Amino acid sequence: MKSRGPWRVMVCAAVVWTACANGRPAVGQEAGAKPVDRIYSHSQVEVQEALDAMGAFSTERLPTLDGFVSAGANTLDHFENPHYQLHIDIVSQGMSQTLVSVGAKITAWYVSDDPGHSQYVIIPSNGRIENDFLDRLSIYLEKGSSPRAVAAAASGAGGAGTMPVPDHSAGGPTASGAEGPMINTADPAVLGSEIASLRAKREGIEAQERNTREQIDQLTSVSKNQKFLSSIAVVRSSQTPVFSMSDETSKILFYADPDDEFEMTEGREGFVQVKLENGTTGWIRVSQLRRPSDPDDPDATGNSNFTTANEQVKVFDGDWAPLKGKPTLFVFAEPSRTLPEGTLGRSQMEFAKQVFIDGYREANHTDEPAAGVVIVFLGEKGGVAAASLADIRRWRDGFLTDKAFLDRCSFDPPTSFRDTP
Numbered sequence: 001m002k003s004r005g006p007w008r009v010m011v012c013a014a015v016v017w018t019a020c021a022n023g024r025p026a027v028g029q030e031a032g033a034k035p036v037d038r039i040y041s042h043s044q045v046e047v048q049e050a051l052d053a054m055g056a057f058s059t060e061r062l063p064t065l066d067g068f069v070s071a072g073a074n075t076l077d078h079f080e081n082p083h084y085q086l087h088i089d090i091v092s093q094g095m096s097q098t099l100v101s102v103g104a105k106i107t108a109w110y111v112s113d114d115p116g117h118s119q120y121v122i123i124p125s126n127g128r129i130e131n132d133f134l135d136r137l138s139i140y141l142e143k144g145s146s147p148r149a150v151a152a153a154a155s156g157a158g159g160a161g162t163m164p165v166p167d168h169s170a171g172g173p174t175a176s177g178a179e180g181p182m183i184n185t186a187d188p189a190v191l192g193s194e195i196a197s198l199r200a201k202r203e204g205i206e207a208q209e210r211n212t213r214e215q216i217d218q219l220t221s222v223s224k225n226q227k228f229l230s231s232i233a234v235v236r237s238s239q240t241p242v243f244s245m246s247d248e249t250s251k252i253l254f255y256a257d258p259d260d261e262f263e264m265t266e267g268r269e270g271f272v273q274v275k276l277e278n279g280t281t282g283w284i285r286v287s288q289l290r291r292p293s294d295p296d297d298p299d300a301t302g303n304s305n306f307t308t309a310n311e312q313v314k315v316f317d318g319d320w321a322p323l324k325g326k327p328t329l330f331v332f333a334e335p336s337r338t339l340p341e342g343t344l345g346r347s348q349m350e351f352a353k354q355v356f357i358d359g360y361r362e363a364n365h366t367d368e369p370a371a372g373v374v375i376v377f378l379g380e381k382g383g384v385a386a387a388s389l390a391d392i393r394r395w396r397d398g399f400l401t402d403k404a405f406l407d408r409c410s411f412d413p414p415t416s417f418r419d420t421p
Helices: 044-054 128-143 147-157 188-224 341-363 389-396 402-408
Strands: 007-010 036-040 079-092 098-110 119-124 232-235 240-243 252-256 261-268 271-275 281-285 306-315 327-335 372-377 383-388 410-412
Touching: 036 128, 044 079, 044 098, 044 128, 079 119, 079 128, 098 128, 128 188, 261 281, 306 341, 327 341, 341 372, 341 383, 341 389, 372 389, 383 389, 383 402, 389 402
Parallel strands: 327 372
Antiparallel strands: 007 079, 036 098, 079 098, 098 119, 232 261, 240 252, 240 281, 261 271, 271 281, 306 327, 372 383, 383 410
């Protein structure tokens, strides 16, 4: 079973382990060796898929206990049919880093001089199985080859000679106790060179992916600024109702914002049917829409008058109580052209209202928390406009009128957002 987030997989052995007492071997009294940890530069999903492909969660047979457990040679003479199982912890440490912790539980049948005392016991691992397995996982993640080939390479990388390779073709260990195939030690120098070559190829692929993502982002940014569809209509003003039917008495689905774009599907008696993001449709009055190719509406926001120079989320250190000391989305805007002094204040106000809506959407689709939006105008008139996300949401949903909303905002100085007589 797979699960998301930090998780633990424990494979139940087909044997029963019991504590040892009354003269039975003391090795069974320990829970096992300390788990071995290793960090991989791969996502948790990639590591999990690799573990599944390698068959890491099944019980496997050991050809011998010597070299794999913390016990003396004399003690090992009394054990038969050794097996091991891996306890694996996977903890995500970011988008491309995962901690893997492995512990091996080794069991064997203890043959006592008194048949009544013979039983399966736990023998502490000396760490070799854990390290060999992590080596196999490292090579699998780098090379992406089959588990059997990975085991062959890892046995040489671990410097421990040979190690058993799980044979899953027959469904696990056989009842006869026959040993699994042995893999010869690989040349460490050759293996190191191959890993370095694969790592270089991986870095090259990642660089290509980054370049591709950057090109996609650039093209997406350009496409957002190109209103080329003849079937696209743009909302003229704020609080434009979107009805469920072509009737003003029908249910209002929501209120659209200035410059919201919709694809038109049909028209009917002064209304236009538009497609919505959730796959449904709504109706908007024709008088409240304009085509992208139409001349700028004097009632529209006039976003072409300003450009956003920079955006960042940081703590608001001003004195305005609704945002003081809280993380806030700051948007820095400047005029994109020379505007008449008599209209600059109103233009800044309309632009601020649109940025409040855009900032609200952005804050609700990002991992960075923000309590409000602050617009800093860098032009000749200057000024700072601020609003909390809670007020923006109520205004956007129609619970606050324009006047009530603006009264709850902060405009410093107020004269920067009013036209000069």
